[in-house]
Each structure stands twice: as C-alpha cells, then as structure tokens.
Amino acid sequence: MAKEKPERAAVVAAIAQRHFPPALKYPERKKDSLLSTWFAYPTLTWAPECLTPTRKPKCIVQECPCEPKVKEYMQRTVEDVEHKTYCIMQGIHAPVCRVVRFSNIDEDYISSSKMLLLNFPYLLTYKSGIFVEIFDIIFDSMLTTKGIAGAVSNINLRRQKRYYRLLAFAGVAVEIRRAVEAAYASPLPPTEEQHIDKNACMDSETLRNIWLTQTNIYITLCEAQMADTVWNCAIKLDHLQKFCSKLKVHGADDSKIQPGTSSK
Numbered sequence: 001m002a003k004e005k006p007e008r009a010a011v012v013a014a015i016a017q018r019h020f021p022p023a024l025k026y027p028e029r030k031k032d033s034l035l036s037t038w039f040a041y042p043t044l045t046w047a048p049e050c051l052t053p054t055r056k057p058k059c060i061v062q063e064c065p066c067e068p069k070v071k072e073y074m075q076r077t078v079e080d081v082e083h084k085t086y087c088i089m090q091g092i093h094a095p096v097c098r099v100v101r102f103s104n105i106d107e108d109y110i111s112s113s114k115m116l117l118l119n120f121p122y123l124l125t126y127k128s129g130i131f132v133e134i135f136d137i138i139f140d141s142m143l144t145t146k147g148i149a150g151a152v153s154n155i156n157l158r159r160q161k162r163y164y165r166l167l168a169f170a171g172v173a174v175e176i177r178r179a180v181e182a183a184y185a186s187p188l189p190p191t192e193e194q195h196i197d198k199n200a201c202m203d204s205e206t207l208r209n210i211w212l213t214q215t216n217i218y219i220t221l222c223e224a225q226m227a228d229t230v231w232n233c234a235i236k237l238d239h240l241q242k243f244c245s246k247l248k249v250h251g252a253d254d255s256k257i258q259p260g261t262s263s264k
Contacts, residue, residue: 007073007155010088014047021119022046024085028171032149036187037169039163039195045088046105048116057092060108060255068094074103078122079127081137081155084199087122087129092098111220118221123210128202130210138211147212148204155201163195 014022022045027036049057059066071093075086089105102109105124110116122129134155141151151260167189190198200211226234 004158005073006087007075009048010043010045011073011090012043015050018050019045020048020050022121024080028169034187035173035189038166038170039190041084041086042080043086043088044078046120046123046126047090048104048113048119051115057090058109058112059094059099060106060112061097061098063095064094064113066094066097068092068097071101076105076129078124078131079202080131081134082158083129114221114224117224121212123145123185125213127211128206128210130202130207131231134207135211138207148208151207152201152204156196159199159201160192160196163192174181 013019024042024044026035026042027040030037047051049055054060057068057070059068069092070090073088073092074091075088078085078087089103091101091103093101104110105120105122107124110120121132123132136152136156138148138151141148141154144150146153170186170189174184177184177186201207
C-alpha cells in the first residue's frame with residue numbers, strides 16, 4: 001500500500017477536525033518527534049473547505065454551478081517572523097469551467113469570502129509570501145533612520161534567537177534521553193550558519209515592493225464590506241505622501257467631493 005503524502009494527510013486532518021482559522025504546527029512540539037526534525041520549517045495547513053457543508057472546494061467564478069475537484073496537495077514556502085514556513089494547500093481542477101485550474105490560496109479564491117480574507121495570514125506574490133504581522137516590524141523600522149534594512153536585521157535576529165532556543169531544548173532532551181540510555185548518540189544539529197542560511201529573510205528591495213502593495217488586501221476587504229453597507233462617503237489617504245497631504249473623499253455615488261462638505 002502506497003504511503004499517504006504528508007500534504008494530503010495534513011489537509012484531510014484539518015478538514016475533518018475543522019481547523020479554522022489555521023494555526024502553525026512546530027516540529028519540536030510534535031509528540032515523539034525526532035530531534036533531527038526540530039530545525040525543519042513549521043507548517044500551516046490552509047483548508048477553508050472545512051467551513052462548507054460539503055467539505056469540498058468551490059469555484060472561483062461567481063455563481064458558477066460546477067463542482068471542482070481537488071487535483072493535488074501542495075506546499076509553498078512563505079515568510080513568518082521567526083522562521084520560514086511551509087503553507088500546505090490544495091490544487092483544484094474545474095474541467096467544465098472556463099477557469100480550469102486554481103488553488104485555494106489564489107487571490108480570487110480568498111477574496112470570495114470576507115471570512116477567508118480576514119483569516120489568511122499571508123500576503124502572496126508570484127514567488128513569495130509574507131506573514132502580515134511582518135508589516136508591523138517594517139512600519140516601525142520605517143520610522144527610524146534604518147528603514148527597511150533595519151526590519152531585515154530585526155527579522156534575522158529573531159530567527160537567530162529561535163535557533164539557539166531550539167538548540168537549548170534539544171540539549172535538555174538529549175540529557176534526559178542519556179539518563180535513561182547512556183549509549184544514546186544524538187544527531188548533530190545544523191550549525192548556526194546553516195540554519196540562518198536556510199531561513200534567510202527576503203532582501204530589502206523585495207520587502208519594500210511587497211510593503212507598497214499590501215494595502216490592496218485592505219482595499220479589497222473594504223470594497224467587499226462597503227458592498228453590503230449603507231455609507232455616505234469614503235475617505236482615502238495616499239500613504240505614499242506626507243500624512244494627510246492628499247485627502248480624497250468620495251460620495252456614495254463614487255463622485256469626488258471636497259473635504260469638509262456634506263455628501264450628496
């Protein structure tokens with residue numbers, strides 16, 4: 001009998017146990033895990049299908065009646081603050097629809113529901129993904145003279161601290177094991193250089209480009225919320241300029257109005 005892929009097993013378990021919102025799973029916290037796995041990437045299983053009555057994926061084409069099928073189970077490397085993470089998701093196939101293939105982390109899939117949009121913890125680009133709380137670190141660093149380079153240094157320092165914390169826990173575990181079995185030979189952990197190289201943060205330019213586009217998440221969420229809400233005007237700030245140097249106010253009919261005047 002063929003061994004089940006770990007990605008499929010993780011998704012099946014998340015759907016069966018209704019793990020939503022998802023939580024990170026750390027290898028060092030897994031029961032009876034080997035010391036050799038402690039320095040591996042943590043995982044996050046994205047399975048919002050557990051929220052649906054059928055426990056199956058939906059089509060990203062609005063009001064499409066087709067029933068897409070799971071084609072494959074995949075993982076993607078994304079950036080958390082203290083480490084890189086494997087985000088496990090599903091590749092979906094809809095042969096009768098004009099959108100033949102997509103995944104449940106695609107922008108159209110996530111933006112189809114406010115629940116998914118609020119709970120998906122990463123901003124994805126074509127080749128990367130970044131934990132949304134990293135933007136708090138970037139913003140704080142932008143208020144200093146170090147800029148985004150300071151944020152990169154901060155993140156790498158946090159990852160270095162995680163390495164030494166894992167090393168300390170591993171040392172304690174080896175001591176406990178040797179107290180029971182004196183001949184126990186523990187596996188060699190990776191060196192600090194190897195661990196930091198494997199978990200190296202994105203460069204400053206990549207972080208800057210992602211930071212400048214991350215507001216699109218909140219724009220999409222705002223538009224979705226406004227579609228179901230009675231509102232009189234919308235205030236839009238251009239954060240690339242000095243604070244409030246450009247203030248745009250739109251009426252309910254999306255017409256521009258001057259700040260300080262009543263909307264139509």
